[in-house]
Amino acid sequence: MQRGLDPKQGYARYAHEYDELEKFWDSFEQDKLTPYIIESAGKEVLDAGAGTGRVSLKLHKAGAKVTALDIAPEMLAKLQQKEPEIEIVEGDMEHMPFEDDRFDMVFSSLALIHLKKVDKFLDECYRVLKDEGRVVLVNIHYRKSMILRDGQGKYTIAAYNHFPRHLTEAAEKLAFGVEHDEILTEGDDVWVSQVLVLKK
Numbered sequence: 062m063q064r065g066l067d068p069k070q071g072y073a074r075y076a077h078e079y080d081e082l083e084k085f086w087d088s089f090e091q092d093k094l095t096p097y098i099i100e101s102a103g104k105e106v107l108d109a110g111a112g113t114g115r116v117s118l119k120l121h122k123a124g125a126k127v128t129a130l131d132i133a134p135e136m137l138a139k140l141q142q143k144e145p146e147i148e149i150v151e152g153d154m155e156h157m158p159f160e161d162d163r164f165d166m167v168f169s170s171l172a173l174i175h176l177k178k179v180d181k182f183l184d185e186c187y188r189v190l191k192d193e194g195r196v197v198l199v200n201i202h203y204r205k206s207m208i209l210r211d212g213q214g215k216y217t218i219a220a221y222n223h224f225p226r227h228l229t230e231a232a233e234k235l236a237f238g239v240e241h242d243e244i245l246t247e248g249d250d251v252w253v254s255q256v257l258v259l260k261k
Contacts (some may be wrong), residue, residue, distance in 0.1 A: 068175040071218030072112070074135035074211055079113050079136065089171060090199050091245050093256045094119075097166070097197045101125035104165035107189065109154050109182075110172025114140030119167065128164075131156065155181040156189050159189045166190075170199035174220045183235050189211055190261045196237070199227050200255040225255040232259050 065071065072079070095100055096114070102124035108117040111129035113136050121144055122125045128148045131137050137149040152158045154172065167186045186196045202222045209216050229242055241258035 065217030065219040069221055071131045071209075071216065073135045074164075074213070075187065075209055075218070076113065076133060076135035076139055078211075079139070089245070089254045091200055092196060093243065093245070094168070094170065096200070097168070097195070097258065098111065098123050098125075100195075101166055101168075105163060105191075107157075107159070107164045107167045109157070109167055109169040109186070110175070111140065111173075112136045114143055114147065116168055119145055121147055125166075125223065129157075130154065130170050133154050151214075155185060157181045157185045157189055161188050161258040162191045163189050164191065167194070167196045168198075169196075171201050173198065173200050173223055173228070175218065176223075177221050179223055179231050180235075181230055183237070185259065186259075187235050187237065187261055192261060196232075196241070196257075196261075198228070198255075198257045198259070200225060200257060202253040202255070225253075225257070228257060232257070237261060 078226050100156045101120050102126050104106040106120050106125040106127050108127060108129045111117045111131045114129060117129040126152045128150060129140055130152050132153055141149055158238050166191060173179055175247055203220060208244050225244060228238060238259050243256045
């Protein structure tokens, strides 16, 4: 567990420069999301922890009807400037402001690391998904904290590593079926990420 600013505060400060590292953020996924993004065409899709819309924009371009959920309004404002057609919702991934059985798919990439525990989020995903719906997750595991800098000085954003096995087990306990579970790595000391696809 890493100490730092809570995500709402941290991403308020980081929003103005987050997009500068878009290729870096994409590298965590190694194009593994592409087939699921293509599959999203014509579907109701939630991007949970959407940030400035890195994944939301790809889903929208693929033809999905996208709702972008994030706790930081500053990040969502950046997304709204890029694509006004995407619905933006300020809210908490562990207490989603949506009715039951609304979405065909839920995506969440690189956001789980800011949750102390994943169980409530997974439970919320199950609730807002339609039957046979899919959850597509990218679970990042930092080996070293990212030190960020702005005019106020250095800071970090609170992060909590979730071991891939524990995330998969938590999903299975909630009756999700596991369709795909893959570990990706980059370098010896940089990061490990997990691409996990679940079915309700």
